[in-house]
Amino acid sequence: MAKGGPGPDPDFVQLLSPDGERVEHPEYSVEFTPDEYRGLYRDLVTVRKLDAEATALQRQGELGIWASLLGQEAAQVGSGRALRPQDMAFPTYREHGVLYTRGIDPIMPLGLFRGVDQGGWDSQAHKFHMYTIVIGAQTLHATGYAMGITMDGKVGTDEGEAVIAYFGDGASSQGDVNEAFVYSSVFNAPVVFFCQNNQYAISEPLERQTRVPLYQRANGFGFPGVRVDGNDVLATYAVTRKAVDDARHGQGPSLIEAYTYRMGAHTTNDDPTRYRIASEVEAWQAKDPIKRMRLLLSNEGLADDAFFADCDDSAATQALELRERVLAMPDPDPLTLFDHVYPEGSPELDEQQEQFAAYLASFEGSHR
Incomplete structure (x- = not known):
């Protein structure tokens, strides 16, 4: 078990330390092939690069706004890759990494933030709902969808379906989220609530949202909660995979608190230097999710410099293509x-x- 953040925090599930060392856990583990480990690293690098390109596009006036995921890549890639093909995800407006793992063209959310469409992807085909701007509303949508899965008899087997609902620590204070907790509990809905605790609800720190660790709130609603190192892609995968599999087998809802950090601004309209200090950011930079995964691959001889360079080059190429496609978007009638x-x-x-x-x-x- 490992400690959470720069200060004293409750224990959380961790399988990969910030130094790239394996951590044993009595309940969770992962068994990946070398290609799968490398694939997770490539996902992390690609998602970060595409996100950085979108931020640059907004700064240059090509997008109206952008909500960056910088620092939260492991929480999103790990949980996204843990889903089965039949599972349904309900995002906020920041789950670009989960979107990427569901096979959706990265251009899709940029159309929304450029103002030329409403998102554009087929939610049912990709098992990934449209972005939700209203804070916390997607948790109710996810709960209703999950209740429908149960009514359709799609729970109780390995082929059963499960739902995951993403939200942030700030959204945990919304009535919609707490109502979703109530309904999912009493109807034993197959839904996993995935809270990315990035420490700030826009400019409000976590202590303004709760007096207890967020994952412990689940106890009051009658279902289990667990805190995971959200900067550890392996632990995030393991915890999410177990939660969604439990849900599909009829064990009801659960809450995952992915303890992570928003390295940048809440959105491009925000200035985080007004409410947090540089030393805090520096402390979390040492926990960077990509850095630790690279150290693991190097330490265990799973990748060499040529692989890392190829990942960087491929991500840069995809980012350039994304930029060109955004600039070519026609204004809608x-x-x-x-x-x-x-x-x-x-x-x-x-x-x-x-x-x-x-x-x-x-x-x-x-x-x-």
């Missing part, structure tokens, strides 16, 4: 705003569309 409000349309919507079309036409021929 304003009237398409009305296309998908209702599947069959409505008289009121038709009237609004006509009025808006007339408004746009009023500018035709002008020199504005």
